[in-house]
Amino acid sequence: MEISELQKARYEYKPKLPASLSLALDEIAVKEGGPTEALSDREEFKKIFARTYGKPVVAFSKGGEGRKLSRRALRVGAILSGGQAPGGHNVIAGLYDGLKAGNPDSALFGFLDGPGGLVDGKHVELSAQAIDAHRNTGGFDIIGSGRTKIETPEQFAASLETAKKLALDAIVVIGGDDSNTNAALLAEYFLEKGSDVKVIGCPKTIDGDLKNDFIETSFGFDTACKTYGELIGNLARDAGSAKKHWHFVRLMGRAASHIALECALRTKPNVCLISEEIEAKALSLESVAGSIVDSIVKRAVKGDDFGVVLIPEGLVEFVPEIKRLIAELNDAVSGDAADEGLSLEARLEGLSSRVSAESMRALRAMPADIAGEFLADRDPHGNVQVSKIQTEKLLVGMVEARLRELKKQGAYKGKFTPQTHFFGYEGRCAFPSNFDADYCYALGFGAFALVAAGLTGYISCARNLTAPAAEWEAGGAPLTMMMNIERRHGAQKPVIKKALVDLDGRPFRAFAALRDDLAVHSRYVFPGAIQYWGPPEVSDDVTATLRLERGGE
């Protein structure tokens, strides 16, 4: 197996640990805070989570009062759940190193290809060699990932069965909000069934939307944004050199616009759309396109027929008329194969009796290929596949139409040459930045410590992340305190609350304060490629989002 020089060199990197996890294990005390509450519907939560609700937040510290870590041999299973995020391998490495430090006879198993591996009992025991081959690398390929949700009584029972067969002490779920919700439900279920298998979560998602008082950032966000920032900076430099392209960049991140916002703070593009703002102001797609047109027209006056526009992947779901269109299509259209041979026009005709006139207008106003994307194959739940809609091309089409009008009116004399891009998969499996390598290793090591402290239904945390790693505050928080009740697929369900971009938060306000200027002038910043060595301000920096949220500038 050929290994790149970078990968070989990264094997030698020793992730930095918080001081409280660098101690001899017997010195670590697990301090408890007061009882906690869910974010809403507390009585309901007390029923659903009868055995795990209301537990205290815990922090690791040196000596003194508090639980101690068990040194007995432990058997733990790890699951990588959902989309890849840089650093997942380091969570597993930290967990492994913690287990082996606790007791050399401890064993770590990996469930294969996501939560389905737990349900089906598909697993491997992770050897020291396997761990070493994946330290500080990107990807989830050590055991694979998957999107199976453990939902049915049969799946829960099968999961317990697997845990029993393997004589597990704990399961560590490395995933996003849904996967950690699942972890909380599993923890409760196991107790309910009289099992003492513990369940611990770890906050993963490049989207950055698993965030609250105890999770300052989800892992992978740092590396993914730095990778996209590199590319956007390169495009901006290209735009300013060739002086003839407008680059429209759609960025992964469907539910929230954290990635787009972070990339905007890092690279200072001319326009960055923020879905949460569009929804809050109930902006139409036309007015969104209009804001881009404004920038193009103003820059053309200066002779600058080039620019950069950032677009969050989920944008269309936040534009009221398109949100409605999608909802109506989800209800009205089967997406079945019978439609496949029909022309777009015939399919639109067939739709007209089943969706509102407004939605038909919205569809007909789109370029044909984009309208086709709304009508294309459905996801397994029968829903429009929003992630496949090329919003960047939709906006380019609308912008072009508007610029043609303005040209006729003499209000625009520039030349518009768009280039579209979608960045997503490129950043999910990058080698984790030093920050993510350290953070993930700490989360994994912390997950071991939570298990060894006999806790369940917790998520591994590290806080104070803008300080040097030694000063990070490692501990755990009960998953239920991050949850509320939401309607999902027609039923009220307890779920971890997603963190959307806070329009009153410092990251958004920092961007909003700049954007009128950015829309006109070229203030591009070129972050360059992620550096793993070099001056610490280059190789060890954190995201602008984290820095601003933590009070920095």
Added chain:
Amino acid sequence: MEISELQKARYEYKPKLPASLSLALDEIAVKEGGPTEALSDREEFKKIFARTYGKPVVAFSKGGEGRKLSRRALRVGAILSGGQAPGGHNVIAGLYDGLKAGNPDSALFGFLDGPGGLVDGKHVELSAQAIDAHRNTGGFDIIGSGRTKIETPEQFAASLETAKKLALDAIVVIGGDDSNTNAALLAEYFLEKGSDVKVIGCPKTIDGDLKNDFIETSFGFDTACKTYGELIGNLARDAGSAKKHWHFVRLMGRAASHIALECALRTKPNVCLISEEIEAKALSLESVAGSIVDSIVKRAVKGDDFGVVLIPEGLVEFVPEIKRLIAELNDAVSGDAADEGLSLEARLEGLSSRVSAESMRALRAMPADIAGEFLADRDPHGNVQVSKIQTEKLLVGMVEARLRELKKQGAYKGKFTPQTHFFGYEGRCAFPSNFDADYCYALGFGAFALVAAGLTGYISCARNLTAPAAEWEAGGAPLTMMMNIERRHGAQKPVIKKALVDLDGRPFRAFAALRDDLAVHSRYVFPGAIQYWGPPEVSDDVTATLRLERGGE
């Protein structure tokens, strides 16, 4: 102006120079070899280049016989020509530093936005501050670039006029094969008109197709391929983690497939198409798609419904039936606005009397949106815009159709989920790798030395590039020795010969020896982001293409 931490840190980087250019200038001798010849049509060349033909190759060395560098104050104008390539700013910085080392009263001017700046006399004098603000950065934004060709007698006369007005001693043209052909013609023209303004070229292009005995690699190829390699490696890691996507990646590089080949050598994808091979074997598009289908089917048998396919941008021009289609369309279709409102079907109908039946079949076999791209707006010369054709989607469409057939026959049981990408602009303006930063600085410094030696019609060279920079052999080669006569736009013209991928060369053979294995197995290599610091094997490596061509493994 906000500057990224990486950019600040890169300002401090001191490019490494060949030993022969690190001497005190008075110690440098310019040694001459024997007379040189053009690649073909030598008698014709002697006429066209009556004053510059047949000059010797020159090498810089320490002391001894040979021309000396003039220490008088020089006035030099620099031009950035054509598409951006990482390191252009360092060519200018090297040239500037050489000029100032020669004589502090020397002056460097930059012509704005490409060769058009010379014709129109648009220029700036480059200050120490401007140079320092661009050292070791990507992009051509210090003076902009452009694609104007100096072709007409009026343009040549205007260029001389500008040179006279600025009292220039020399012009340095930083560009690809066409731009350096232009440099050779300018050099001859100036002498013909009795002017002693010298013209020196520098070999720029990310495409890697400006290459010969004296140019081991064009600058920018290293950085661009490393940037694409980073992204392809990340996609491959994602593919192997999620285990459900086939990534089809089209890579910039229209005339030659060097970029795709280098990326294949760096990342070991399942399939990499090489245009030169397709042309040599006269493969049909169907058989090209068939080679991808083979890999998909074989991998599906192993349960591996994922993979990575690399596609050179210019592919369609090398497939005989599509090459013919494009030629016929260039002749037959005006691309005029009258067609704009028509449906694809109507446009195809209109075409049927003007192109061959084979070409109509090829068009009709394509997915509608791709066929539309062939019929879309023409470039300013009235030609199909090949760079806008989404070959990756064309191939996906053909692969899908074939897999459906195989599924019906029971010969394929996998699930095919394609994702398409185009990487080009992302790599043209990256911060130059240490290699490109050093190489470009040496080329720029060498260009100064060629000017100070009183030479014209030369290209700046550095050879022995796999050795440490101190051992590089700096010098110059007469541009005419790289030229032959080719038919361009209907006329016989002297041009620098493009280097296509050599199917007998070591890079291609190294890839060809692996590809049957790669088509079936996951042997992905993950190069990671370009590193500017760290272990030298990571931060200072060269491309696999250069290493293999220079005899390495």
